[in-house]
Amino acid sequence: xxxxxxxxxxxxxxxxxxxxxxxxxxxxxxxxxxxxxxxxxxxxxxxxxxxxxxxxxxxxxxxxxxxxxxxxxxxxxxxxxxxxxxxxxxxxxxxxxxxxxxxxxxxxxxxxxxxxxxxxxxxxxxxxxxxxxxxxxxxxxxxxxxxxxxxxxxxxxxxxxxxxxxxxxxxxxxxxxxxxxxxxxxxxxxxxxxxxxxxxxxxxxxxxxxxxxxxxxxxxxxxxxxxxxxxxxxxxxxxxxxxxxxxxxxxxxxxxxxxxxxxxxxxxxxxxxxxxxxxxxxxxxxxxxxxxxxxxxxxxxxxxxxxxxxxxxxxxxxxxxxxxxxxxxxxxxxxxxxxxxxxxxxxxxxxxxxxxxxxxxxxxxxxxxxxxxxxxxxxxxxxxxxxxxxxxxxxxxxxxxxxxxxxxxxxxxxxxxxxxxxxxxxxxxxxxxxxxxxxxxxxxxxxxxxxxxxxxxxxxxxxxxxxxxxxxxxxxxxxxxxxxxxxxxxxxxxxxxxxxxxxxxxxxxxxxxxxxxxxxxxxxxxxx
Ligand SMILES: Nc1nc2c(ncn2[C@@H]2O[C@H](COP(=O)(O)OP(=O)(O)OP(=O)(O)O)[C@@H](O)[C@H]2O)c(=O)[nH]1
Numbered sequence: 001x002x003x004x005x006x007x008x009x010x011x012x013x014x015x016x017x018x019x020x021x022x023x024x025x026x027x028x029x030x031x032x033x034x035x036x037x038x039x040x041x042x043x044x045x046x047x048x049x050x051x052x053x054x055x056x057x058x059x060x061x062x063x064x065x066x067x068x069x070x071x072x073x074x075x076x077x078x079x080x081x082x083x084x085x086x087x088x089x090x091x092x093x094x095x096x097x098x099x100x101x102x103x104x105x106x107x108x109x110x111x112x113x114x115x116x117x118x119x120x121x122x123x124x125x126x127x128x129x130x131x132x133x134x135x136x137x138x139x140x141x142x143x144x145x146x147x148x149x150x151x152x153x154x155x156x157x158x159x160x161x162x163x164x165x166x167x168x169x170x171x172x173x174x175x176x177x178x179x180x181x182x183x184x185x186x187x188x189x190x191x192x193x194x195x196x197x198x199x200x201x202x203x204x205x206x207x208x209x210x211x212x213x214x215x216x217x218x219x220x221x222x223x224x225x226x227x228x229x230x231x232x233x234x235x236x237x238x239x240x241x242x243x244x245x246x247x248x249x250x251x252x253x254x255x256x257x258x259x260x261x262x263x264x265x266x267x268x269x270x271x272x273x274x275x276x277x278x279x280x281x282x283x284x285x286x287x288x289x290x291x292x293x294x295x296x297x298x299x300x301x302x303x304x305x306x307x308x309x310x311x312x313x314x315x316x317x318x319x320x321x322x323x324x325x326x327x328x329x330x331x332x333x334x335x336x337x338x339x340x341x342x343x344x345x346x347x348x349x350x351x352x353x354x355x356x357x358x359x360x361x362x363x364x365x366x367x368x369x370x371x372x373x374x375x376x377x378x379x380x381x382x383x384x385x386x387x388x389x390x391x392x393x394x395x396x397x398x399x400x401x402x403x404x405x406x407x408x409x410x411x412x413x414x415x416x417x418x419x420x421x422x423x424x425x426x427x428x429x430x431x432x433x434x435x436x437x438x439x440x441x442x443x444x445x446x447x448x449x450x451x452x453x454x455x456x457x458x459x460x461x462x463x464x465x466x467x468x469x470x471x472x473x474x475x476x477x478x479x480x481x482x483x484x485x486x487x488x489x490x491x492x493x494x495x496x497x498x499x500x501x502x503x504x505x506x507x508x509x510x511x512x513x514x515x516x517x518x519x520x521x522x523x524x525x526x527x528x
Contacts, residue, residue: 009290009298016286023282027275035271039264047240047259054213054255055244057205058197062162062172065195068102069174070160073191076181082109082117082189094120096129103201105171106142106194109178114153116146117189124169124196144168148248149175149192156190163247166217170197170253197253211257218243218254236261300324300331304338311342359438361411362418370437370445371499377449378497387493389448389456390502392510393421393463396484396518398442400476413472413483414442420466421446428459445503453491453525460487460521468519484519486510491525 072078081089094107099122106121120131123141130138135146145168152163152175160176172195177187195201197215205213241256303321320342324335357369365373374390381388395401395417402410418436421444425434432455435447446463448456464487472483488509492502509524516522 008301009294012290012293012298016289020279020282020286024279027278031271031275036268039267043238043261043264046263047238050211050257050259051240051242051255053209054205054211054257055242057209058172058244058255061195061201061205062164062174065172065193066160066162066174066176069176069191069193072107072193073160073176074179074181074183078109078178078191079180079188082111082178082191090118090120090131094131096122099129103195104193105169105196105198106145106192108142108146108149108192108194110150110153110190110192112187112189114150114190119146121194124198145171145194149173152247153190164244164253165194165248166246166251166253167248170215170217171195172197173247211259214256216254216256217246218252219250236265296329297331300327304331304335308338362415362438364418364422364444365435365437367437367439367445370435370439370447373435374447374499374502377447378492378499378502381450381492382495382497386450387452387491388497388502389451389453389489389491390506391446391448391456391460391463391487391489392439392503392506393444393446393460393485393487394440394510394514395442396479396486396514397474397477400478401474401483404474404476410442414438416470416472417467417483417485418444420470421463424459424463424466432459434459445506451491453489453493453523456489456491457521457523460489463487464519464521479518486513486518487521488513489521489523 077086077089077093080086099105099107099120104121105124106119108119109117111117116134118131118133119135119139119142120129121139121142122129125141128138132139135143145165148165148167152161155161156175156177158177160174163173163175165171165173173192175190175192177185178189178191179185179187202213202215205211237258238261239256239258241254243252244255246253300323304324307321307324320335320339324331325339326332327335357366358364359366374388377388380386395413398410398413401413405413418438421436425436425446428434432451433449435449437445437447439445446460448459451459464485467485468482470482474481474483477483488506488511490502490505490509492498505524509522513520513522
């Protein structure tokens with residue numbers, strides 16, 4: 001079911017939900033675009049430093065090998081050996097245990113022409129030790145690497161040169177010219193030593209540096225590049241490698257290690273925790289804002305709306321809830337303004353009602369009010385088996401009065417007669433409650449509720465006499481001055497009570513009073 005968006009509460013909920021979603025998306029983007037790249041960059045720097053350490057360890061190893069190569073090459077016995085003067089040299093100095101202890105894979109002696117003079121070592125494939133005068137037979141496995149060594153002999157520097165081989169195996173190589181112990185020459189050949197970068201070497205590096213390491217030949221890639229091979233955020237380890245230039249063209253050594261990702265994982269965990277806390281805090285704030293909105297705005301507005309809605313029922317006279325009027329904020333101001341307008345509106349309505357029910361000249365009830373009150377009185381009388389009397393009063397010869405004294409004086413005369421009747425009505429006994437109305441130009445009607453016929457006749461007679469007693473001069477009247485009135489009286493004593501019939505009766509009696517010479521009160525019941 002769709003949310004009714006006409007409700008402020010739902011609109012606020014939707015708007016604040018939107019704010020929450022946008023904030024979460026913003027934080028997520030900050031994490032993706034700023035925090036994570038910064039952490040990865042930091043991790044890359046750490047990886048680079050660790051690879052530097054490994055590279056330094058490799059270089060140190062190379063220097064160590066080189067020193068050992070020079071030790072052997074700058075030795076009188078070796079000097080004599082490569083010239084064929086030390087027949088027991090190989091037997092005395094070479095043994096499997098020496099190679100294993102020194103961590104050598106291969107030693108090759110070259111004569112001054114670069115030809116192999118002696119070769120000894122352990123075949124990496126079969127692990128068999130051999131010591132031969134040439135790379136054949138038991139030493140045939142060394143032939144391939146010896147060819148590579150021979151290609152470099154000419155470029156070997158005086159103190160010796162080192163090389164990084166990746167073929168046929170990843171290995172460190174040191175080559176030195178053969179000199180006397182005091183390093184005097186001339187050189188009589190070369191000595192080359194090969195140390196494999198095998199598992200034993202890798203274990204040694206691991207022990208020294210605390211970093212697991214592996215090496216592999218690589219064909220492509222720019223030397224020096226760092227490659228982060230495992231890149232997932234969740235991985236606890238990452239493999240990083242660097243390509244080191246090999247001494248063999250077109251080849252490189254891929255130096256790889258594994259690093260724990262504790263720092264980035266901890267940072268990401270902290271960031272996610274912070275993110276979660278922010279979202280939880282926002283949810284709390286939104287809930288609080290909604291609660292405050294509900295209490296401070298929505299609930300008072302609902303009360304206000306309910307109140308304005310109740311005004312549609314005219315039978316009820318509600319007042320603006322006191323709690324709203326007592327508020328000292330904008331809603332309170334609105335409620336007070338509204339209450340002021342409401343009271344003004346009610347006053348205007350009641351004054352309009354007053355105007356609609358009264359005659360503007362005399363202030364007496366008009367025909368509308370008279371008819372309504374007559375209807376009510378008859379209903380009450382019928383219900384209570386009571387009686388109602390009405391009378392019609394007309395000023396005698398008012399046209400000649402107007403013609404003689406003028407219309408303005410006519411108005412004043414009407415007011416004087418009206419006031420006189422009102423005074424008498426006010427003085428009547430409480431049970432009589434006469435209603436005096438101006439129901440025509442110079443015609444008045446009176447209603448006497450709960451009144452018997454004789455009382456009504458008595459009241460009519462006192463009216464007639466009181467008006468004569470006003471002594472309003474009327475020199476133009478055929479019946480003579482002062483001004484007089486004629487009155488017709490009719491009573492409803494038994495059902496059915498018909499207001500029109502009753503008024504017709506009174507009118508008939510009035511007509512009869514006029515006909516009888518005016519200044520008369522006549523009873524409709526006595527008229528034929
Ligand atoms: N000054 C004034 N005259 C009014 C008013 N309303 C009605 N009249 C006059 O009242 C007069 C009524 O005259 P008629 O109905 O002819 O009757 P009459 O002259 O009173 O004679 P009878 O009723 O037969 O005694 C008219 O001249 C009306 O103009 C009013 O509000 N002010």
